Amino acid sequence: MADSPIAVQGTSHQVHNPALLHHFAQPEQQRNAASLGMWWFLATEVMFFGGLFCSYLVYRLLYYPEFAACAKTLDWRLGATNTAVLICSSLTVVLAVWAASMARRTLLVVCLIATIILGFVFLGIKGKEYHDKFVEHHVPGPTFSFEKVPIPGHPGEYANPQRAQIYFALYFIMTGLHAIHMIIGIGIFTYLLIMAWKSRYTPKYYTPIEIGGLYWHFVDIIWIYLFPLLYLIDLHK
Amino acid sequence: MAGHATSLKTYFTIWIALLIFTGLTVFAARIDLGVYNAAVALTIASVKATLVALFFMHIRGTSERLTKLVVVSALFFLFLLLGLSMSDYLTRAWH
Amino acid sequence: MSTVKAQVTERTNYLNADYGVRSWLLTTDHKRIALLYLISITFFFFIGGFYALLIRLELLTPAGDLVQADTYNKLFTMHGMVMVFFFLIPSIPAVLGNFLIPMMIGAKDLAFPRINLLSWYLYIIGGALMCHCMLTGGADTGWTFYVPFSAITNTKFVEAGLAIFVAGFSSILTGLNFVVTVHRMRAPGMTWSRLPLFVWAHYATSIIQLLGTPVIAITILLVAAERTLHLGIFDPKLGGDPLLFQHLFWFYSHPAVYIMILPAMGVISEVIACYARKRIFGYSFVAFSSIAIAVFGFLVWAHHMFVAGISLYSALVFSMLSYAVAVPSAVKVFNWTATLYKGSIHYDAPMLYAFGFIGLFTVGGLTGLFLAALGIDVHVTDTYFVVAHFHYIMVGGAVMGYLGGMHFWWPKISGKLYPEGWAKLAALIVFVGFNLTFFPQFILGYLGMPRRYWDYSHMPEFQVLNVASTAGATILGIGYLLPMVYFLWSLRYGDPAPDNPWNAAGLEWKTASPPPTFNFDSDPVVTWEAYNYDEIDAPHIQEAPVGR
Numbered sequence A: 001m002a003d004s005p006i007a008v009q010g011t012s013h014q015v016h017n018p019a020l021l022h023h024f025a026q027p028e029q030q031r032n033a034a035s036l037g038m039w040w041f042l043a044t045e046v047m048f049f050g051g052l053f054c055s056y057l058v059y060r061l062l063y064y065p066e067f068a069a070c071a072k073t074l075d076w077r078l079g080a081t082n083t084a085v086l087i088c089s090s091l092t093v094v095l096a097v098w099a100a101s102m103a104r105r106t107l108l109v110v111c112l113i114a115t116i117i118l119g120f121v122f123l124g125i126k127g128k129e130y131h132d133k134f135v136e137h138h139v140p141g142p143t144f145s146f147e148k149v150p151i152p153g154h155p156g157e158y159a160n161p162q163r164a165q166i167y168f169a170l171y172f173i174m175t176g177l178h179a180i181h182m183i184i185g186i187g188i189f190t191y192l193l194i195m196a197w198k199s200r201y202t203p204k205y206y207t208p209i210e211i212g213g214l215y216w217h218f219v220d221i222i223w224i225y226l227f228p229l230l231y232l233i234d235l236h237k
Numbered sequence B: 001m002a003g004h005a006t007s008l009k010t011y012f013t014i015w016i017a018l019l020i021f022t023g024l025t026v027f028a029a030r031i032d033l034g035v036y037n038a039a040v041a042l043t044i045a046s047v048k049a050t051l052v053a054l055f056f057m058h059i060r061g062t063s064e065r066l067t068k069l070v071v072v073s074a075l076f077f078l079f080l081l082l083g084l085s086m087s088d089y090l091t092r093a094w095h
Numbered sequence C: 001m002s003t004v005k006a007q008v009t010e011r012t013n014y015l016n017a018d019y020g021v022r023s024w025l026l027t028t029d030h031k032r033i034a035l036l037y038l039i040s041i042t043f044f045f046f047i048g049g050f051y052a053l054l055i056r057l058e059l060l061t062p063a064g065d066l067v068q069a070d071t072y073n074k075l076f077t078m079h080g081m082v083m084v085f086f087f088l089i090p091s092i093p094a095v096l097g098n099f100l101i102p103m104m105i106g107a108k109d110l111a112f113p114r115i116n117l118l119s120w121y122l123y124i125i126g127g128a129l130m131c132h133c134m135l136t137g138g139a140d141t142g143w144t145f146y147v148p149f150s151a152i153t154n155t156k157f158v159e160a161g162l163a164i165f166v167a168g169f170s171s172i173l174t175g176l177n178f179v180v181t182v183h184r185m186r187a188p189g190m191t192w193s194r195l196p197l198f199v200w201a202h203y204a205t206s207i208i209q210l211l212g213t214p215v216i217a218i219t220i221l222l223v224a225a226e227r228t229l230h231l232g233i234f235d236p237k238l239g240g241d242p243l244l245f246q247h248l249f250w251f252y253s254h255p256a257v258y259i260m261i262l263p264a265m266g267v268i269s270e271v272i273a274c275y276a277r278k279r280i281f282g283y284s285f286v287a288f289s290s291i292a293i294a295v296f297g298f299l300v301w302a303h304h305m306f307v308a309g310i311s312l313y314s315a316l317v318f319s320m321l322s323y324a325v326a327v328p329s330a331v332k333v334f335n336w337t338a339t340l341y342k343g344s345i346h347y348d349a350p351m352l353y354a355f356g357f358i359g360l361f362t363v364g365g366l367t368g369l370f371l372a373a374l375g376i377d378v379h380v381t382d383t384y385f386v387v388a389h390f391h392y393i394m395v396g397g398a399v400m401g402y403l404g405g406m407h408f409w410w411p412k413i414s415g416k417l418y419p420e421g422w423a424k425l426a427a428l429i430v431f432v433g434f435n436l437t438f439f440p441q442f443i444l445g446y447l448g449m450p451r452r453y454w455d456y457s458h459m460p461e462f463q464v465l466n467v468a469s470t471a472g473a474t475i476l477g478i479g480y481l482l483p484m485v486y487f488l489w490s491l492r493y494g495d496p497a498p499d500n501p502w503n504a505a506g507l508e509w510k511t512a513s514p515p516p517t518f519n520f521d522s523d524p525v526v527t528w529e530a531y532n533y534d535e536i537d538a539p540h541i542q543e544a545p546v547g548r
């Protein structure tokens, strides 16, 4: 943010607000632009994951029995724990935004740290799950093996390994892309933490926290859908 | 910009609700609802997503109509992608 | 607004405000970024054109004698990929849109200048990957890179896919910037009903870029995963469904054709209004038809898959929806024509391009309706009829619009006037060359010549029309080189341009040519309606009797 702020008559922004870029007339305009930009960006993310959800839907329709068999091999307890972890992190994010708007710097910093920790907890659990799949040879590719796995509710029938591989391909791509988004989110929040530590945010200017928060919540929402779609197929059978 | 102590209370309420819904969706998945299992799971997920969007992302109350329009259009186009693809897959005679 | 009539020679503007490579490569000025784009897309236009030349040369004779079959596959693949993703999609938005949108709405810059620069760098990275792909042998999948072939071909598809992936994000960022800019950066008084139609068209385009492009990105990722790990997502041998790829691909790529044509429509609206000296007939219809095109454009994609094995019911639905998308396009054509009615028409070079656009786009659009009819499509799909259809729109329409716009705004961009006589001549050559190239292809396709064949020696009767097409392509090539030459010439020898050489409406004409770095000397306030040509021309009518 190298550009020097220009004086704007009639608005309440302070001199120490270095974030007003030259081409905006007022801080509100800049804030609204940033927030709208983030919302549109999230819309593109919806479509990005949308292509995956579409593929998922197609193959779930075509190969439902295999999808159920594969989902059974995941540990829903870990999935549910991770859902809870992300929900907690969403709470800490929204508290961070609140703290910033209330000029509560300590609370802000604590919430940001908590968010980052929860992000790492999520990734750790995800890593454990990936590790299990790796050991079980459920990772698609040359080593993939899915022999004699029963189809839930159909005694004596076994899943077709090729179709099962499609499930796991989608599983790894969807959760993998989600995890990449988590990593990016942790990066963003680390940046926010540093800036908050340096007291860069005031109740008049905390747009980065707000839009970083939007991103984090969105990644949470994706997981809210991934969890039932990937883990909870025919659990009762 | 969100309000004051009341909003804090809201945040915690929503947080509890989200956790309860997570438990609920696991619970619902473990009982046999026939074809409705998937519907229930997706409904709960959508309720949770809506709660996050409305209260944590502040669509409710503080944001302008334009934000809602962006959200609605993203969902609309997602629906087009899924829906029109399904118009093919669900009406194929040969699979 | 300062309307200093006298031409002060040493006025600082965005071009001479700063010198040196750094001041260009690290610029955040939307006008400079537009010029960076102009240079880059021109480069790719010539590469794409070079491939086209080789294709046409091969088809001069029925025998496959100039190149091998494999080489020919690479030629049309690289031609399509370069032209679509590296020329046409960025062309008008990234050059003219970038340059003009902030000025047209009275802003100092786009909402996110650094993201704007980032999008150019992404384009360049994508372009470099594309060049790498071409230099190491190229891909042979066709620009549509259908699976399962693209998942197994041992040509350089990975590079090409990655290039398109990266360029896609460049396109997304441009769209993001435009949408936010139009919402947030309008000058006081610049209401939505006063926005130039060029801005409306770009707004609609940006929505497509934002909501369509991510889908092609994920599709490319899936193909890449399929290629490296043989997952079976798209491979029928492994239980996958290749049609899923086609659904995802065309979900983006049909709307993408509107990314290419909508901005051109925006240009045409500006040009027609100026040279007919009239407000566009039915302004709000034209504005909303852009939005309608953006939305309907997402409803028709499977018309590219009629014979690919989709369900017949689905095909019927998509056929009918394809007719619907023609309606807003037709609304535009009718409104432009109605604008001309009783206008005082000036046949300047940009207007000639606009006329060319209207005619050629209409032919392209109407043949699109032929193709959208299930029965006819079965006959002509995968023939030269399809090739002619989309070239009438993408070259006859979009490139005409691009050139028309480049002429119209060249004085603003460069501060120099181009030679009018040459420009008219070039417009004529382009029009004639274009029709000679592509009209025969309609007939060829109708008679049954398949597309993407390199050897047609078993049907030598097609040679006459192919020779005509190649001859036309040569003329067309000259028509494209000419503007290149006289634009460059004008930089040095052209007359300095006044601020508003065409007496045009619009904020961009109320600032200097070339504009200063932040576009306006003082912040503009808009108090007039769009295309107020009656007001602009009124004083002259009143002055005339006084002089007599």
Ligand code: HEM
Pocket (backbone or CB within 6 Å): C144, C257, C258, C260, C261, C303, C304, C322, C323, C325, C326, C329, C364, C365, C366, C367, C368, C369, C371, C372, C373, C377, C380, C381, C382, C386, C389, C390, C393, C394, C398
């Ligand atoms: C007026 C509305 C339009 C309709 C109803 C329409 C219809 C069609 C149909 C049905 C096809 C598929 C033909 C086949 O493969 O058998 C097609 C192909 C194509 N159209 Fe259009 N079209 C329209 C406008 C456009 C526009 C505006 C553009 C570009 C700017 C465009 C570009 C293309 C391209 C690139 C292809 C061929 C893709 C390929 O297979 O390589 N069309 N069109």
Ligand SMILES: [Cu+2]
Pocket (backbone or CB within 6 Å): C253, C254, C257, C300, C301, C303, C304
């Ligand atoms: Cu199409």
